[in-house]
Structures are given as C-alpha cells and as structure tokens.
Amino acid sequence: MRAYLIPACFAFLACDSGESGEIACEPLIEEAEALKERYSACLEGDSCVLLGQSNDDCTGELTCAYPVNSKVVDEARQKAQRITNDSLSCTLCINSGCAQVGEPTCDVTLGRCVTP
Numbered sequence: 001m002r003a004y005l006i007p008a009c010f011a012f013l014a015c016d017s018g019e020s021g022e023i024a025c026e027p028l029i030e031e032a033e034a035l036k037e038r039y040s041a042c043l044e045g046d047s048c049v050l051l052g053q054s055n056d057d058c059t060g061e062l063t064c065a066y067p068v069n070s071k072v073v074d075e076a077r078q079k080a081q082r083i084t085n086d087s088l089s090c091t092l093c094i095n096s097g098c099a100q101v102g103e104p105t106c107d108v109t110l111g112r113c114v115t116p
Contacts, residue, residue, distance in 0.1 A: 025058070025059065025087065025090040025091070028058075028059050028083055028086055028087050028090070029059045029060070029061055031083055032057075032059045032061035032062050032080070032083050032087075033061055035062075035076065035079050035080060035083065036061065036062075036066050036068075037112075039051075039068040039069060039072050039073075039075070039076035039079075040066070040067055040068055040069065040112040040113040040114075041069060041111060041112055041113075042069045042106035042107075042108075042111065042112060042113050043106070043108065043111070044106070044108045045106075046069050046070070046071065046106045046113075047069075047070045047106070048067045048068065048069055048070060048104035048105055048106050048113030048114075049067070049068060049070045049073055049104060050065040050066065050067055050068075050101065050104055050115070051065060051066055051067075051068045051073060051076055051077060051080060052065055053065045053098060054080065054081075054084045056084050056085075056087075056088065057083070057084045057087055057093075058084075058087035058088055058090040058092075058093035058094065059083065059084075059087045059090070059094065060093075060094025060095070062080050062083060062084055063094070063095070063098065064098035064099070065098070065101060066115075067104030067112075067113035067114060067115050068113060069106075069113055101115040101116070102115055102116040103115075103116075
C-alpha cells in the first residue's frame with residue numbers, strides 16, 4: 001500500500017495495488033479531475049449549473065458540488081456517478097469539507113464555468 005497526499009483535500013489516501021480485488025484510486029482521482037475540467041468548459045452565452053455533491057465519492061473530487069456547462073449536465077452526471085461507484089472499491093475514502101458556493105457563471109476569459 002502507498003499513501004498519497006491530495007493537496008485540495010488535505011487528506012491521505014491509501015490505495016491498493018489491485019491484488020485483493022480493490023482498485024487503485026489514483027486513476028479515478030485523475031478521471032474525476034478531468035471530468036470537472038472537461039464539463040466546465042463554456043463559451044459566451046452558455047449557462048452553468050452546479051452538479052450535486054456525492055456523499056459516496058471516495059476520490060474526494062466529486063464530494064462537493066462543482067460547476068458544469070448546462071448543455072452537458074446529463075452526460076457529466078452519468079460519468080460522475082460511474083466514477084463514484086467505482087471509487088467505492090478504493091481502500092480508503094477521502095472526506096472533503098465543502099464550502100458554500102454561489103450561483104455558477106461562465107467566465108469567458110477562462111472559458112469555464114466558475115463559482116464565486
């Protein structure tokens with residue numbers, strides 16, 4: 001077992017190599033980060049919504065609500081649910097404290113949905 005520091009969550013995550021049927025968590029964390037990056041992309045005139053938090057997420061990336069482009073919210077929700085389900089096989093879960101966030105908007109300078 002190896003421990004990894006996840007700076008965004010300030011927590012340690014021990015991941016199994018997969019020998020006992022448990023999956024390695026690092027790829028799921030990376031996939032969750034990529035999901036948030038991909039589905040937050042927006043252009044001028046796009047609207048953004050918060051994708052609900054998942055208390056079952058063990059990656060720590062999808063635990064708190066995050067902004068996504070409203071055009072792709074259903075696809076993002078489905079992929080997030082799959083990652084969450086897969087993350088339940090991780091050796092340890094990351095528990096993140098969620099900050100209160102405001103209404104998401106599209107920041108055209110950044111080209112992504114953001115929350116105040």
